[in-house]
Amino acid sequence: MPHSHDHCHHRPGEACTGDHAHAAVQLVPPPLSLYVHLPWCVRKCPYCDFNSHAGKGALPFDAYIDALVRDLDQDLPLVWGRVVNSVFFGGGTPSLFPPEAIDRFLQQASARLRFAPNLEVTLETNPGTAEHGRFDRYRAAGVNRISFGIQTFNDDALRRLGRIHDSGEAERAVKLAQDSGYRNFNIDLMYALPEQTLAQAEHDLERAFALEPTHISHYQLTLEPNTVFFARPPRGIPDEDGAWDMQEHCQALLAQAGYGHYEVSAYARDGWQCAHNLNYWRFGDYLGIGAGAHGKISSGAQQQVLRRWKHKHPQAFMDAAGTPAAIGGDDVIDAARLPFEYMLNLLRLHEGFDLRDFEARTGLGRAVLQPALATAVERGWLHRDGGRVVPTELGRRFTNDVVELFLA
Ligand SMILES: C[S@@+](CC[C@H](N)C(=O)[O-])C[C@H]1O[C@@H](n2cnc3c(N)ncnc32)[C@H](O)[C@@H]1O
Ligand code: SF4
Numbered sequence: 001m002p003h004s005h006d007h008c009h010h011r012p013g014e015a016c017t018g019d020h021a022h023a024a025v026q027l028v029p030p031p032l033s034l035y036v037h038l039p040w041c042v043r044k045c046p047y048c049d050f051n052s053h054a055g056k057g058a059l060p061f062d063a064y065i066d067a068l069v070r071d072l073d074q075d076l077p078l079v080w081g082r083v084v085n086s087v088f089f090g091g092g093t094p095s096l097f098p099p100e101a102i103d104r105f106l107q108q109a110s111a112r113l114r115f116a117p118n119l120e121v122t123l124e125t126n127p128g129t130a131e132h133g134r135f136d137r138y139r140a141a142g143v144n145r146i147s148f149g150i151q152t153f154n155d156d157a158l159r160r161l162g163r164i165h166d167s168g169e170a171e172r173a174v175k176l177a178q179d180s181g182y183r184n185f186n187i188d189l190m191y192a193l194p195e196q197t198l199a200q201a202e203h204d205l206e207r208a209f210a211l212e213p214t215h216i217s218h219y220q221l222t223l224e225p226n227t228v229f230f231a232r233p234p235r236g237i238p239d240e241d242g243a244w245d246m247q248e249h250c251q252a253l254l255a256q257a258g259y260g261h262y263e264v265s266a267y268a269r270d271g272w273q274c275a276h277n278l279n280y281w282r283f284g285d286y287l288g289i290g291a292g293a294h295g296k297i298s299s300g301a302q303q304q305v306l307r308r309w310k311h312k313h314p315q316a317f318m319d320a321a322g323t324p325a326a327i328g329g330d331d332v333i334d335a336a337r338l339p340f341e342y343m344l345n346l347l348r349l350h351e352g353f354d355l356r357d358f359e360a361r362t363g364l365g366r367a368v369l370q371p372a373l374a375t376a377v378e379r380g381w382l383h384r385d386g387g388r389v390v391p392t393e394l395g396r397r398f399t400n401d402v403v404e405l406f407l408a
Helices: 061-078 099-112 134-141 155-160 167-179 198-210 240-256 275-281 314-320 338-346 355-362 372-378 393-397 399-404
Strands: 032-038 083-091 114-125 145-151 185-191 215-220 260-263 266-268 285-289 294-299 304-310 327-332 382-385 388-391
Touching: 032 275, 032 294, 061 099, 061 285, 061 294, 061 304, 061 314, 083 099, 083 275, 099 114, 099 134, 114 275, 134 167, 145 167, 167 185, 185 198, 185 240, 198 215, 198 240, 215 240, 240 260, 260 275, 275 285, 275 338, 285 304, 338 355, 338 399, 372 382, 393 399
Parallel strands: 032 083, 032 285, 083 114, 114 145, 145 185, 185 215
Antiparallel strands: 215 266, 260 266, 285 294, 294 304, 304 327, 382 388
């Protein structure tokens, strides 16, 4: 039990309405996942602010895998004995790495960590890097979920986004993976693209549905600082209202096609939500391995939540991996900031959260959420049902404002 119910006026086992303070709240470490960052791409896309670098010449795949293993070894004491429920190879373009390299990393990791029997292992794939035969070998290595960065099926738009593939290649890549037995895959799409019409955004979804993905991530194109698009914004990007209109229409199409909206940008067929991303949004724990990777690890013994991040630059990371110099920073999240960080994640989810879960994951009593919670309910942003808190439709439209209420 995360807290003692001595002060509650309900019997044990009955839902707590949460309107009173609780004593002896305990932080209980949540489920754990593993994020692995692979930082290279064929070419840098002009809208992208991920830690990704255009690879020049032969990339040091083997040396990078060795560095990842050293990096993991250094983090192991943070998670001794805990079960890992998912692995996510993100980038950058993980599909640039040969299957043998991914296989070697997974073998080394499984010798050091306790992998859950139903471990979800996702690999991000740029369709421009898909080759015949590769998916069989990723599968043999243990990758059981693929995430394709397709963005749009409009060839003009793909060119303007600086993508290295056209729509035909995107479809071929998905078919190659399906031929290798992949049924569980995600398609990343972006909307509110330069000069994009509503009909085009809807057409992108139709093309995606035809491929029968289990999951669709539908992102609004954002102009991120330190990108080419930010410095020189392309013409014809829809304004906020235009983008919201597209989102609403697309959301309806996704629902009709059987994709349930469960997070701001995430839609899935029943039972196919992404376990790895869900764990982030539920304020779960994760190790972050590789250049620029971020981790979040809770300690029951120390009753604290630690954030740790790694050096961003691939070569500097490789040179230092396994030594303290590879760690970009260690930061214990301040108790005053924990409610905000928790809400930043949980309020993205349609399912909302239980106050009891808030207490277990932060070690703080639910009383600290007042009066922000009351204000949010009063404004019609959050709905409360006993100990359960769920964002309303209005709250989902203004997630940032809702979350801000919880800033200390
Ligand atoms: C690491 S990439 C996926 C794999 C691979 N690098 C690729 O692009 O094909 C993650 C996803 O984030 C999304 N993304 C990147 N930059 C974005 C931006 N500025 N606005 C919205 N979505 C973005 C794209 O949909 C992209 O597929
Ligand atoms: S969007 Fe994907 S392929 Fe393009 S630069 Fe970013 S990580 Fe690389």
